[in-house]
Amino acid sequence: MLSSVLALVTLFGGALAVEYTCEDKAVLSTSFVGQNSDVKAETFSCSNSLSEFSALSAASTADDPTDVCGASCTTNCFTPSGGGPNPNDCQIIVDALLYDSQNIGALFTIAANTSGVAMTYATCETFIIDQASYDLTYCRDDWSNVVEYVAFNCQSTQNAHGGNCVATDERWFIQVQTATT
Numbered sequence: 064m065l066s067s068v069l070a071l072v073t074l075f076g077g078a079l080a081v082e083y084t085c086e087d088k089a090v091l092s093t094s095f096v097g098q099n100s101d102v103k104a105e106t107f108s109c110s111n112s113l114s115e116f117s118a119l120s121a122a123s124t125a126d127d128p129t130d131v132c133g134a135s136c137t138t139n140c141f142t143p144s145g146g147g148p149n150p151n152d153c154q155i156i157v158d159a160l161l162y163d164s165q166n167i168g169a170l171f172t173i174a175a176n177t178s179g180v181a182m183t184y185a186t187c188e189t190f191i192i193d194q195a196s197y198d199l200t201y202c203r204d205d206w207s208n209v210v211e212y213v214a215f216n217c218q219s220t221q222n223a224h225g226g227n228c229v230a231t232d233e234r235w236f237i238q239v240q241t242a243t244t
């Protein structure tokens with residue numbers, strides 16, 4: 064398990080540890096997923112990109128594959144410690160994503176132009192945002208691995224309260240944070 068996660072995430076490689084807050088959030092759909100239907104899943108759109116990145120990922124070109132399953136990302140923890148999500152709540156999301164991967168499908172779509180998909184359980188929220196100008200496809204088990212890694216490695220003992228994992232080409236990123244609702 065650990066080696067497969069390490070294939071996906073580069074550890075603390077980046078200087079960017081900017082927490083993303085969705086501006087002008089519009090929730091497009093809400094459902095409850097996982098084996099016990101207790102993890103809230105939302106699709107939503109935002110008006111902003113992750114700050115410090117050029118708008119809508121200048122790094123991408125039309126030739127890049129839209130299926131970003133297995134693509135690597137760089138983990139950044141948010142400092143300082145305190146107020147982070149309970150990693151055991153994040154674990155419920157991890158398990159729900161694995162359950163959905165087996166029972167709904169391995170792949171899911173993230174809509175273009177800073178739209179996203181969020182999963183929330185108790186204190187833990189994670190979301191993935193597509194910063195490209197076209198839809199992307201990602202794998203639920205990869206998302207699950209990233210959530211597990213960030214949730215347990217960006218804790219108060221690491222002087223952190225959650226973190227993100229930003230795709231090498233900056234077209235998408237995953238954030239793990241304290242639930243806002």
Ligand SMILES: *[C@@H]1O[C@H](CO)[C@@H](O)[C@H](O)[C@H]1NC(C)=O
Pocket residue numbers: 175176196197198
């Ligand atoms: C994303 O925004 C760009 C610029 O406004 C637009 O050209 C493109 O069609 C949009 N993509 C989608 C899938 O809506």
